Amino acid sequence: MVFRLKRRVIFFATSNINKFNEARRVLAEFKISVGMLKAKSLEIQSDCLEEVAKASVMYAFRRCYLPIVVEDAGLSVDALKGFPGPYAAYVYKTIGNRGLLKLMEGVKDRKARFESVVAYFSGELREPVCFVGAVTGKIALSERRRNTKAGFGFDPIFVPSGNRKTFAEMSLEEKNRNSHRANAFRKFGEWYRASA
């Protein structure tokens, strides 16, 4: 008996279930099935998210030889010269939202930008392909979430432009309508459907 998958499956190498859920919903719009691959990742230190994502996807691919997608996000605050930038995850783990709000105390210019880079590689490609999504907004004056479990990372202090809610006050559907990550995954989805 020959077992065939109806649609091709790709694997999202991440240990962040929230990121995975956001990606899964977006990719479902393109009828792309995605599995979560919990793998120790290698991230290089670079101010360039694309460089980080490309190195990560190649590292993950060489460990499993499956079609792999990775995502790397950064938050840049204008008044802090781009901090925390590509080190958002580490900064969140240490000083967190409270630390970022403390750094922004008394600061009028609250402009910030979330960026997401999705990198994909499979054995059929010569090199990884990248898709970038970005959203501008501002840093809220305090943490705000829909409920105690809503949002992750800097979501509770980021208000996207044209909105009054923080990312953590939105439902997943609302957030996915215009988040940096959803935009990047949507670009990937379009490319993948066109090239598959």
Next chain:
Amino acid sequence: MVFRLKRRVIFFATSNINKFNEARRVLAEFKISVGMLKAKSLEIQSDCLEEVAKASVMYAFRRCYLPIVVEDAGLSVDALKGFPGPYAAYVYKTIGNRGLLKLMEGVKDRKARFESVVAYFSGELREPVCFVGAVTGKIALSERRRNTKAGFGFDPIFVPSGNRKTFAEMSLEEKNRNSHRANAFRKFGEWYRASA
């Protein structure tokens, strides 16, 4: 005519002239000559300095095949859960000493620790060797330097234990007596002399 070097020369891959000067003085105690090699480095993202330094030294070695030393330093502030940690250089470049002092406003526990890892590799070794130096201390209440040019990085806000001066208020000789970097390079110097 055969040209012979009286002593062997190693190369410190760094773009930071201050680090180079500190290392040069310490290595001179061991009669080790060191050249500065300005090279684009590759730094992986890891909370483990040794991992970062080993990857860096191998990357630099593969570009020149010379005996290479690299150094990676981190500053961990207890009350900030270890922040800025291995990302000290990026954090310094963005929020700087002022940002770190702002995060520490009203914080009583000012304990901090500077750590330095020196990694060395040459074609004669099977794998890189690492030497760790550390110094405990505390975060000062404000920036203090000997003169406007003294110190670099977080030196003006770090007071090593048993001292009243910040690193930036000390002469290079004073700082090298017990800095994390000097300690790591001293350990390397001892090993190098013993194994050369």
